[in-house]
Amino acid sequence: MALMQNVGLPYSEDLYNYSDQKKKDFFGINPSQSVSSCAPRINGCSSRRSLKVSANIKGYKKVETINGKKVNGIHVEGMPFLGQRNTDLIKDSSIEEPNHEYLLGRFVEDRFVYRQSFVIRSYEIGPDKTATMETLMNLLQETALNHVASSGVGGNGFGATREMSLRKLIWVVTRIHVQVDKYSSWGDVVEIDTWVDAAGKNGMRRDWIIRDYNTHKIITRATSTWVIMNRETRRLCKIPDEVKREVQPFYLNRAAIAAEDIDIEKIEKVTDEFAEKIRTGLAPRWSDMDANQHVNNVKYIGWILEVCHAKY
Amino acid sequence: MALMQNVGLPYSEDLYNYSDQKKKDFFGINPSQSVSSCAPRINGCSSRRSLKVSANIKGYKKVETINGKKVNGIHVEGMPFLGQRNTDLIKDSSIEEPNHEYLLGRFVEDRFVYRQSFVIRSYEIGPDKTATMETLMNLLQETALNHVASSGVGGNGFGATREMSLRKLIWVVTRIHVQVDKYSSWGDVVEIDTWVDAAGKNGMRRDWIIRDYNTHKIITRATSTWVIMNRETRRLCKIPDEVKREVQPFYLNRAAIAAEDIDIEKIEKVTDEFAEKIRTGLAPRWSDMDANQHVNNVKYIGWILEVCHAKY
Known part of the structure; x- marks a missing residue:
């Protein structure tokens, strides 16, 4: 089936070798403080339409041994729809009904890159009739x-x-940088590639590029850094060796955004004066909660952008 | 291409003849008042998980002649992605790349029914890990x-x-009734059928059924009534004959929800006492605005459900 072919597309000239960046340790994580929350803070509202967000991560402590003790044979089941089933469908070329793997994604480039296409839906565009930042980030997450x-x-x-x-x-995200060149419109098809790599000794980097399916041009680049947290103690921990062994085979030394283009300047603390200008009355809604019963990074971005919507 | 076949599926036993209902005039529209807004009001929060909403439509006036004068040769172009292009793709069986019409929909049953499949995405489920009412209504809209x-x-x-x-x-919606038997989970594929019919002399009814793609069971039924408004004068008007000629060929005498199951009781007016209990601080956000630069019915439903989330 031609539709499922693994294609090694020659996009490497648009991407970057990340080996220097890999040598760095945890990005912007201060190991001396305790975890409070993972609420991200946006670094202003750039007219360049580039979004840089860092989580206010504190409290890197070694809890690996605690985790080790806590392994208790939880039942671990596969995801509800993907995994093997997707592969099974690929093999079956006699399917009479719509093949829903087209609605899902597939591995390309020797399984280093995962690719999924989306049609921008009517309710995913904003008043300017283009996909909102929340939409883009939701699609990256998906x-x-x-x-x-x-x-x-x-x-x-x-x-x-x-x-x-x-x-x-x-996983908790500590930093995400989304650089948008073009926002898509209703009905546009976007093709998203994603891959992972190491980020220091105890982080994982996840990158994405979004292409316009018709023009094949890269219209958005994004990079993010993730670290591991214990969901009960809420403390960060090192990546256990067993987890490293799971994820390392997928590591790809390629960067969606060149290291020199990544703004690593620290976000200024909120001062009393600046806090006065903050929009009030933006209370969390029940509908802001995700399946983990918490407000995820995408919603925070949406809230943050409420104060500077004119530029987005 | 088997995937695009028009299938007359034997679902009629689950559906209902709507000829009696068709004889009725505008549903719940009072022709003696003036238009103010189309904000819907929910009829309580039923534990049956059935959502009934009526718009507070006022001001049915004859403005057809006004409209007639105002026809001014606006450039009317096709939708950005569907229409003819979709048909072209159907004919081409030699496509080498993912066929994005699978991400869109197709006509079935002699073009009387439009069918589209969706995979429920990770960010479309709520804290209970099932698709939210807003998600369902967004998919119906799409x-x-x-x-x-x-x-x-x-x-x-x-x-x-x-x-x-x-x-x-x-089009403005005056009434929508959504009856959910089962909420889908992340990764579930749902198949939505939609069709239209007359609703009285000057309304259109749009019905939907949502099936679980794997079990083929109908998991949601919905019906809605739409009338026509002039977007400049904000007044309702009769359906012009030219519009009738466009839509009538698509009318299908079938009801997703039996007429006798449709609750036509009037929604009680909000009293001062009840208003005290209303959740405050729920201000519209910029992100609540749709491409028409207004808050559409789906967002209103979301806001309404904020006060009774425990049951949804």
Whole structure:
């Protein structure tokens, strides 16, 4: 089936070798403080339409041994729809009904890159008739989660591996940088590629590129850094060796955004004066909660952008 | 291409003949008052998980002649992605790359029914890990809009026909009834059928059924009533004959919800006492605005459900 072919597309000239960046340790994580929350803060509202967000991560402590003790044989089941089933469908060329793997994604480039296409829906565009930043970030999230689920190492929950689920560990995002060149319109098809790489010793980097399906041009680039947290103690921990063994085979030394283009300047603390200008009355809604019963990074971005919508 | 076949599936036993209902005039519209807004009001929060909403429509006045004068040759172009292109793709069986019409929908049952499949995405489920009512209603909207856009009679904007666009007319929903038997989970594939019929002399009924793609069971039924409003004068008007000629060929005498199951009781007015209990601080956000730069019915439903989330 031609539709499912693995294509090594010559996009490498648009991307970057990340080996220098890999040598760095945890990005912007201060190991001396205690975890409070993972609420991100946006670095202003750039007219360049580039979004840089860092989580206010505190409290890197070694809890690996605690995690080790806590392994208690939780039942770890596969994701509800992907994994092997997707592969099975690929083999079956006699399907009479719509093949829903087209609605999902597939591995390309020797399984280093996961690719999924989306049609921008009517309710995913904003007043300017283009896809909102929340939409883009939701699609990035969806692609990332399907990547993990399809990889065969997915555990319970959102994006965790089996070995992570066994240890009650979850990924938390510490930094995300989204650079948009063009926002899509209703009905446009976008093709999202995602892959992962190491970020220091205890982080994982996840990159994405979004292409316009018709022009094949890259219209958005994004990079993010993730670390592991124990969902009960809410403390960050090192990546256990078992988890490293799960994810390392997928590591790809390629960067969606060149290291020199990544703004690593620290976000200024909110001062009393600036706080006065903050929009009030933006209370969380029940509908802001995700399946983990918490407000995820995408919603925070949406809230943040409420104060500077004119530029987005 | 088997995937695009028009299938007359034997679902009629689950559906209902609507001829009696058709004889009725405008549902719940009072022709003696003036238009103020189309804010819907929910009829309580039923534990049956059935949602009934009526718009507070006022001001049915004859403005057809006004509209007639206002026809001014606005440029009417096709929808950005559907219409003819979809048909072209159907004919081409030699496509080498993912066929994105699978991500869109297709006509079935002699073009009376429009069918589209969706995978429930990770960010479309709520804290209970099932698709939210807002998600369901967004998918209903998307299917309806794609139906119009694919029909060949689509004009500018959301769901308006060409003849409507020429006259600056838009559809407004006056009533929607959604009956959910089962909420889908992340990764579930749902298949939505939609069709239209007359509703009295000057309304259109749009029905939907949602099936679980794997079990083929109907998991949601929905029906809605739409009337036409001039988007400049904000007044309701009769359906112009030219518009009738566009939509009538698509009318299908079938009801997703039996007439006797439709609750037509009037929604009680909000009293001062009840108003005390209303949740405050729920201000519209910029992100609540849709491409028409207004808050559409789906967002209102979301807001309404904020006060009774425990049951949804």
